[in-house]
Amino acid sequence: MIPRYTPSEIEPKWQEKWAADQLHKVTEDTSRPKWYALTMFPYTSGDLHIGHWYAMAPSDVHARFKRMQGYNVLHPMGFDAFGLPAENAAIKRGIHPLTWTMQNVENMRRQLKSIGACYDWSREVVTCLPEYYRWTQWLFLKLLEGGLAYRAKAPVNWCPNCQTVLANEQVIEGVRCERCDTAVTREDREQWFFRITRYADELADHSRIEWPERIGIMQKNWIGRSDGVEISFGLDRSGVEEKEIRVFTTRPDTVFGVTFLVLAPEHPLVAKLTSPERKTQVEEYIAASRRQTEIERLSTEKEKTGTFIGAYVINKLSGERIPLWIGDYVLLSYGTGAVMGVPAHDSRDFDFAKRFGMPIRVVVAPPGWSGEELETAHIEPGTMVNSSQFDGLPSESGKEAIADFMEKKGYGKRVVSYHLRDWLISRQRYWGAPIPVVYCNACGIVPVPETDLPVLLPADADFRPTGESPLLYCRSFVNTSCPRCKGPARRETDTMDTFMCSSWYFLRYASPGYDRGPFDAKALDYWLPVDQYTGGAEHAVMHLLYARFFIKAIRDLGLVPFGEPFTRLFNQGIIVAQKHKMSKSRGNVVNPDSYVSELGADTVRAYLMFIGPWEQGGEWDDRGINGMSRWLNRVWHLVLQGQETALPGVAPDQGAARELRHRTHKTIKKVTEDLGKFRYNTMLACLMEFSNHLGKVLAEGYADAQSWREASDALLLLLAPTAPHLAEELWDRTGHAYSIHQQHLPQWDEELAAEEQITFVIQINGKVRDKVMVPASISEAEARDLALSQPRVKAFLEGKQLASVVYVPQKLVNLVVK
RNA sequence: GCCGAGGUGGCGGAACUGGCAGACGCAACGGACUUAAAAUCCGUUGGACCUAACGGUCCGUGUGGGUUCGACUCCCACCCUCGGCACCA
Known part of the structure; x- marks a missing residue:
C-alpha cells in the first residue's frame, strides 16, 4: 500500500534534519571549484510575499544545481535592515525601529526557512546591527582617507514628506521620491558625497562581466557620457572680471548658427551681467522659476520661458554679437549651466527662438535645401553652409574641423560631460549608520578613529522627522570631544544612505564573524567575486551601480583584489496577480504561507518556475498551482509504485527497454542544459514528459529492473534542486543513503540520448x-x-x-x- | 520623443542554427470508479470545410509588404502592451 504524499509532514521533517546536520554549512575547500550564488537580500519590510519567493526559490534551485555539479557553493542570506520604512513604521506605531526591524527579521527568517532553500544560515548578515555597521563606517573612513568621500554644499533633492535629501537615483523621473512618491524640491545643503563620477567610464564598461545587455544599456544611459566641446564666448563688460562665458555643446559644427545664449536662471553670472533696465524683469523671472516645482519646471510639454538680461557676448568664430538670455530649460547642474542657442539645429532652441522671435539661421543644410525657412529644427547631419571657411564640409567632419580650429585658437576645448552626478549619501534620518565624523571648531572635519568604531546609534533618540537629523537633538550623541585636539566638538548627525550598507554586504558573507576588519582577506580571496547574482532589474541604476562603484573604489584603496563584484547577473521578471503588479493598495498580494501549508513548499517552488521564463515573470494563477501539486503527487506514486513492483531482470521487450534508457538519457541532457540557463519552465515540462512516459512503462510492465532503477533515480536527482523535500523523501524510501543533496547529477550518455x-x-x-x-x-x-x-x-x-x-x-x- | 523587451489556441506558455506550429500545464468537455460528490484514472480539445467512416483539404503565430524550395523565426514599414530614460545642450 502506497502512503499518501503529505508535504506538511515531510517538509518540516527534512528541514529539521538538514539544519541539525548542518548540511548547508560551507567552508573554504580548495580541492573543489567554488561557486558564489547570491540573491539580493530582502528589505525588512514585514512579510515575504510571493514576489520574494519568485526571487529566492529559482535562485536556490540554481545554487543546488551547481552543488550537484560538484561545486563548493556559498549561498548566503541576510537582511537589508536600515532605512526609512522602519523609521516610518516606528513613528506610526510608536515602537522602536530596532524592535520593528528585528521582529520582521524573525518572521522573514521563518518564512525563508519554509522555502527549503540551501542557505548557510550561519553566515546571516543584518545591516542594522553594530557588528555590521561598524564596518560600514570603517569603509566610509577608508573612502574619506582615499579622497573618494567629500563634503560639499550643493543643490540637492529634498523630499518634504520623508524630510530628507535623496540621491539622484532615488528620484523617479527627476521629480518624485522613490519611497513615497512626493514631489521633491531643490535645496542647497552641505552634504556628504562619494566620487562615483571618477569611475564613470569604467562603470559604463561591461566588457568584463556577463550581465543582461539591457542592464548594461540602462547603466550606460544613466551615466550618459557625451563627448563635446566647451566653447568660450567673449565677454567685455566694465566692472566684470570674467572675460568669457563657456558653453558645452556636442555640436560645434553648428557654432555659426548661434543666435542667442541661454544661462540657467541660477547661474552665478546672471546677477553681475543683468543691465539696470532689465533688472526687475530678470529678478521676477528668477523668483518665478524658483517657485515652480521640479515637475512643472521639467515638463517637456511646457512652453519655453525666459527673458533677456540686457547683456551680450561675442561669438569668437564669427565675431558676431550675441544676446544673453536666461531660461529655465537650461539646467545649472549639467555642462556649464549655459547653452548656445542654435535654433535651426536643436528643437529646444527652435521653440525658444520661435517664442521670442529670434533669427533662425541654417548652417547645416538638409539634403536638397535651397534657402527656405525650416518648419522644425534640422537635427540630422548635412552639409555645412553659412560657416565661413567650413562651408561645404559634411557636418560630421565639420564637427572635428571646428573643434580642432577652436583648440588651436584657444576658443574652446574638447571635454566629456556626464549625466551621472556624485553619489549623495547623507540622510537626515535616524535609522541608518551614523557618519563617523566629528566637527571641531579648531580642527574642522575630523574622522572618528578606527578604534572608536562603531559610532553607535543612540537607542533613546527622538526620531520624529523635523527636517534636521533626529540625532541633532540627542545631546549625549552630538556633544563629544575632538579626537585630535581633545577640545569640545560635535558629531555629524546625518546617517548614511542604506545603499551604502548594501554595497558591500556580499563581502561580509565570506567571513561574517570576522572582527578585525570588514572581511578576512583569505576567505575573500576564496569566495569572491560573486559568480552568479540574481535579483530584480529595478536596481539597475541604484544598488547595482553603487555596488560596482564601491568595489572599484575599495579596489583602488588596496582592500580587494578585484574590480567587479558580480561576474554574472540574472534578472528575474515580475510576478503579477490578476494582470497587475501586486500591491497592498490593490489588495492582490499573494501570501505564500497558506500555499506552503496546504500544498507544500516544493509545489510552490516548482509552480513559480513553471509559470513561464524566469526573466519574463508571469501571472500567479490559483488554479494553475493545482496542476503542479497533482504532478508531484504523480511522481510520488510513480516512484513508490516502481519500488513495490517486482520487475524482471531481463526486459520482456528489448525495444521498449531501450526506448526507456533513451528517454532517461535524453531527459538528463535536456534538464541539465536547461538548469544551467535558468530555463526552468521547459526543464519541468521535460521532466513531466519523462514521468508521463514512466507511468506508461510501469502500467504496461515492459521494463527491466535495472533500466527502471536508472530512470527512477535520474528523475529524483533531476528533481532534487526544484523539489528538495520530495526528492529527499523518495530517495530515502527507495533505499538510497542520505542525502540526495550530496549526490552528483547523473551523467548522460550521448549515444543513448541521441535519437535512433x-x-x-x-x-x-x-x-x-x-x-x-x-x-x-x-x-x-x-x-x-x-x-x-x-x-x-x-x-x-x-x-x-x-x-x-x-x-x-x-x-x-x-x-x-x- | 529616445532606448529595451514582448505580441503564438479559451488561458500560461513551447518550437535548437530558417525545416512537422501549438510540447508541457491550466481550463473545458466526454468516459471510468463512487449511493453521490471530491480526489484519482482514461480520452477529446486552434478554426473552417469535405467524408457514412478511415481519412483528407484549406486557413492560422499583432498588421501590411518582401526574401526563400520553405518564415513564429530573416529584411522593410506600421500598430499595440510592458519596462527604463527624458529640456543632458
Whole structure:
C-alpha cells in the first residue's frame, strides 16, 4: 500500500534534519571549484510575499544545481535592515525601529526557512546591527582617507514628506521620491558625497562581466557620457572680471548658427551681467522659476520661458554679437549651466527662438535645401553652409574641423560631460549608520578613529522627522570631544544612505564573524567575486551601480583584489496577480504561507518556475498551482509504485527497454542544459514528459529492473534542486543513503540520448504531405528514393514535373514540382 | 520623443542554427470508479470545410509588404502592451 504524499509532514521533517546536520554549512575547500550564488537580500519590510519567493526559490534551485555539479557553493542570506520604512513604521506605531526591524527579521527568517532553500544560515548578515555597521563606517573612513568621500554644499533633492535629501537615483523621473512618491524640491545643503563620477567610464564598461545587455544599456544611459566641446564666448563688460562665458555643446559644427545664449536662471553670472533696465524683469523671472516645482519646471510639454538680461557676448568664430538670455530649460547642474542657442539645429532652441522671435539661421543644410525657412529644427547631419571657411564640409567632419580650429585658437576645448552626478549619501534620518565624523571648531572635519568604531546609534533618540537629523537633538550623541585636539566638538548627525550598507554586504558573507576588519582577506580571496547574482532589474541604476562603484573604489584603496563584484547577473521578471503588479493598495498580494501549508513548499517552488521564463515573470494563477501539486503527487506514486513492483531482470521487450534508457538519457541532457540557463519552465515540462512516459512503462510492465532503477533515480536527482523535500523523501524510501543533496547529477550518455528513429518529413512545394519513421542515419539518396516511393507522394506528383529536391539531413526532403 | 523587451489556441506558455506550429500545464468537455460528490484514472480539445467512416483539404503565430524550395523565426514599414530614460545642450 502506497502512503499518501503529505508535504506538511515531510517538509518540516527534512528541514529539521538538514539544519541539525548542518548540511548547508560551507567552508573554504580548495580541492573543489567554488561557486558564489547570491540573491539580493530582502528589505525588512514585514512579510515575504510571493514576489520574494519568485526571487529566492529559482535562485536556490540554481545554487543546488551547481552543488550537484560538484561545486563548493556559498549561498548566503541576510537582511537589508536600515532605512526609512522602519523609521516610518516606528513613528506610526510608536515602537522602536530596532524592535520593528528585528521582529520582521524573525518572521522573514521563518518564512525563508519554509522555502527549503540551501542557505548557510550561519553566515546571516543584518545591516542594522553594530557588528555590521561598524564596518560600514570603517569603509566610509577608508573612502574619506582615499579622497573618494567629500563634503560639499550643493543643490540637492529634498523630499518634504520623508524630510530628507535623496540621491539622484532615488528620484523617479527627476521629480518624485522613490519611497513615497512626493514631489521633491531643490535645496542647497552641505552634504556628504562619494566620487562615483571618477569611475564613470569604467562603470559604463561591461566588457568584463556577463550581465543582461539591457542592464548594461540602462547603466550606460544613466551615466550618459557625451563627448563635446566647451566653447568660450567673449565677454567685455566694465566692472566684470570674467572675460568669457563657456558653453558645452556636442555640436560645434553648428557654432555659426548661434543666435542667442541661454544661462540657467541660477547661474552665478546672471546677477553681475543683468543691465539696470532689465533688472526687475530678470529678478521676477528668477523668483518665478524658483517657485515652480521640479515637475512643472521639467515638463517637456511646457512652453519655453525666459527673458533677456540686457547683456551680450561675442561669438569668437564669427565675431558676431550675441544676446544673453536666461531660461529655465537650461539646467545649472549639467555642462556649464549655459547653452548656445542654435535654433535651426536643436528643437529646444527652435521653440525658444520661435517664442521670442529670434533669427533662425541654417548652417547645416538638409539634403536638397535651397534657402527656405525650416518648419522644425534640422537635427540630422548635412552639409555645412553659412560657416565661413567650413562651408561645404559634411557636418560630421565639420564637427572635428571646428573643434580642432577652436583648440588651436584657444576658443574652446574638447571635454566629456556626464549625466551621472556624485553619489549623495547623507540622510537626515535616524535609522541608518551614523557618519563617523566629528566637527571641531579648531580642527574642522575630523574622522572618528578606527578604534572608536562603531559610532553607535543612540537607542533613546527622538526620531520624529523635523527636517534636521533626529540625532541633532540627542545631546549625549552630538556633544563629544575632538579626537585630535581633545577640545569640545560635535558629531555629524546625518546617517548614511542604506545603499551604502548594501554595497558591500556580499563581502561580509565570506567571513561574517570576522572582527578585525570588514572581511578576512583569505576567505575573500576564496569566495569572491560573486559568480552568479540574481535579483530584480529595478536596481539597475541604484544598488547595482553603487555596488560596482564601491568595489572599484575599495579596489583602488588596496582592500580587494578585484574590480567587479558580480561576474554574472540574472534578472528575474515580475510576478503579477490578476494582470497587475501586486500591491497592498490593490489588495492582490499573494501570501505564500497558506500555499506552503496546504500544498507544500516544493509545489510552490516548482509552480513559480513553471509559470513561464524566469526573466519574463508571469501571472500567479490559483488554479494553475493545482496542476503542479497533482504532478508531484504523480511522481510520488510513480516512484513508490516502481519500488513495490517486482520487475524482471531481463526486459520482456528489448525495444521498449531501450526506448526507456533513451528517454532517461535524453531527459538528463535536456534538464541539465536547461538548469544551467535558468530555463526552468521547459526543464519541468521535460521532466513531466519523462514521468508521463514512466507511468506508461510501469502500467504496461515492459521494463527491466535495472533500466527502471536508472530512470527512477535520474528523475529524483533531476528533481532534487526544484523539489528538495520530495526528492529527499523518495530517495530515502527507495533505499538510497542520505542525502540526495550530496549526490552528483547523473551523467548522460550521448549515444543513448541521441535519437535512433526520426520522423522524416516529406514536403511538396514546402507543404507537409507525408511523414515516415526512418533510422536517423538515413542518407540523402535513400531519403529521396523513399520520398518518391510514397503512394501519397506519387498521387501528388501525378502529371507534374519534378523541378528540384531540397534535402535537409535528419529533417526532411522538399520536392519542388511544376 | 529616445532606448529595451514582448505580441503564438479559451488561458500560461513551447518550437535548437530558417525545416512537422501549438510540447508541457491550466481550463473545458466526454468516459471510468463512487449511493453521490471530491480526489484519482482514461480520452477529446486552434478554426473552417469535405467524408457514412478511415481519412483528407484549406486557413492560422499583432498588421501590411518582401526574401526563400520553405518564415513564429530573416529584411522593410506600421500598430499595440510592458519596462527604463527624458529640456543632458
